[in-house]
Amino acid sequence: MSTNPVRSAVDLVDAEPSIEFLNALRARLLADSTEADETTAQHASASASETVEEYVALAPSLTRTGPSRRAYKVLMAAAACVAVLAAAVVVRRLNDSQEEGGLRDVDPREALPLGQAAKITADKIGRGWQQVDDFTLADYEKQTAAMIAETPACAQLASVGLAQPTTKSVIVHQDFAKGPVPMFHDVWVFATAEDASRAMDVIAGDVYPTCSLKLFDRLTALNRNITALSTSTRWQAEPVIAPHGDRQVIVGQKIEYTFLVGGASAGAINAYVQVGRAIAFIDPQYVGTVAPNSNVERAITLSTDALKRVFGR
Amino acid sequence: MKGKAGTAESPMCLPAAFAEFYDHAAREVFRYLARALLGDRAAAEDLTQETFTAVVIAARAGRPEALTMPWVMGVARHKLVDHYRRAARDERHLELAWAQSSGSVELDPLDGADPARVLEMMCRLSPEHRLVLILKYVDELAVQEIATTLRRSLHATNSLLSRARRALATSVAEGT
Numbered sequence: 205m206s207t208n209p210v211r212s213a214v215d216l217v218d219a220e221p222s223i224e225f226l227n228a229l230r231a232r233l234l235a236d237s238t239e240a241d242e243t244t245a246q247h248a249s250a251s252a253s254e255t256v257e258e259y260v261a262l263a264p265s266l267t268r269t270g271p272s273r274r275a276y277k278v279l280m281a282a283a284a285c286v287a288v289l290a291a292a293v294v295v296r297r298l299n300d301s302q303e304e305g306g307l308r309d310v311d312p313r314e315a316l317p318l319g320q321a322a323k324i325t326a327d328k329i330g331r332g333w334q335q336v337d338d339f340t341l342a343d344y345e346k347q348t349a350a351m352i353a354e355t356p357a358c359a360q361l362a363s364v365g366l367a368q369p370t371t372k373s374v375i376v377h378q379d380f381a382k383g384p385v386p387m388f389h390d391v392w393v394f395a396t397a398e399d400a401s402r403a404m405d406v407i408a409g410d411v412y413p414t415c416s417l418k419l420f421d422r423l424t425a426l427n428r429n430i431t432a433l434s435t436s437t438r439w440q441a442e443p444v445i446a447p448h449g450d451r452q453v454i455v456g457q458k459i460e461y462t463f464l465v466g467g468a469s470a471g472a473i474n475a476y477v478q479v480g481r482a483i484a485f486i487d488p489q490y491v492g493t494v495a496p497n498s499n500v501e502r503a504i505t506l507s508t509d510a511l512k513r514v515f516g517r
Numbered sequence: 518m519k520g521k522a523g524t525a526e527s528p529m530c531l532p533a534a535f536a537e538f539y540d541h542a543a544r545e546v547f548r549y550l551a552r553a554l555l556g557d558r559a560a561a562e563d564l565t566q567e568t569f570t571a572v573v574i575a576a577r578a579g580r581p582e583a584l585t586m587p588w589v590m591g592v593a594r595h596k597l598v599d600h601y602r603r604a605a606r607d608e609r610h611l612e613l614a615w616a617q618s619s620g621s622v623e624l625d626p627l628d629g630a631d632p633a634r635v636l637e638m639m640c641r642l643s644p645e646h647r648l649v650l651i652l653k654y655v656d657e658l659a660v661q662e663i664a665t666t667l668r669r670s671l672h673a674t675n676s677l678l679s680r681a682r683r684a685l686a687t688s689v690a691e692g693t
Contacts, residue, residue, distance in 0.1 A: 209629075209632065214555065218551070218556060220551075229565065234532055
């Protein structure tokens, strides 16, 4: 193909947009951007339903795209953003001044290498998986701050190392994808096993899941691969997952996506497993089974085994 | 949902800036997508709309790079890849195509072929073959860049590209 016949062929395509289309889209986007500007200040305090309403206002009515096409994108967001309160793209120590929380400060110089050693690799997850990077640290920090502003109770999570900034834990974040299907893997390292256990107590409580789902929904809007907003709710009747590690907490998540046109539902299994002074988080998509050979079980086992190699006693 | 004025740093505080950017970028984004979609104007309009909706969302989130050509073209390419992936899945070709391996035989029977004929045959290729040919020969990405875009290994991308070239060459040859 030294003469590039493909390009010669593509040059035949009529690629000029119609003036009507350009003008209609321009008008709609300008109206939306103006409205978005006006609503930015209130966004942090918007309720879930209001958020969807705002998004619908952003959605131009010009689309010919059907819900079935959008539904494919559900896979992109089923686990996306669920780094949640552990949402750090890099491992870092933040804020030296912490409110009194009872946990010891962790020494990142000692803890970070341990967290790094508990990483998993894409090839072990399964065929077709690759490590990717969808969000910036600035995205996480901004949305975490907004989430805390919206729900002040969430600020307390920093005192147990579960929200940034904190000195109570360090975190190693990994972001994987298999085609359109994402999955996050985070490892928190605390100063002691007792501190990790206290963090697990909080994860198992009511505040943490609420905050994590709120942050998930805020981050969905920033996903470059999905044009949607989400409304997440706790999946109270989540499937029973076989136990892993020293202790395990499962937070089931039901997600309702609002696309430009239509919507779709998805489910995710947010698994938190403690081994010694570390907690691993992984969020495989729920596709109807948690059997021993399921994607859910394989992912949690892989994560737990990595944790055991470093933190097992 | 009407409320207070937005924060000063938001690019969306300046609708004129967005309008100026749109006027500069929209036609180019549509052209890129229409060509990459081999003239499917409806899909190109859909993806153009999705691309600029992403611009609005990103700008609103305080990302200044959203109003730049490199960023918007990057989003457009993401939308294009997603489109072809959806199409591939719909046709249930994707998994099979990426699972297969083939030799690296380089075929050049298309040199001198009628571009209209090549275009017609490209439209009949599987979505993943169309996409990789577009990324290679229209976007002129390096194979490593294509691999990154498709989130595939270099080896798998080379194999896919080889199969796409072979499929196009074969279809053009058989059709003449």
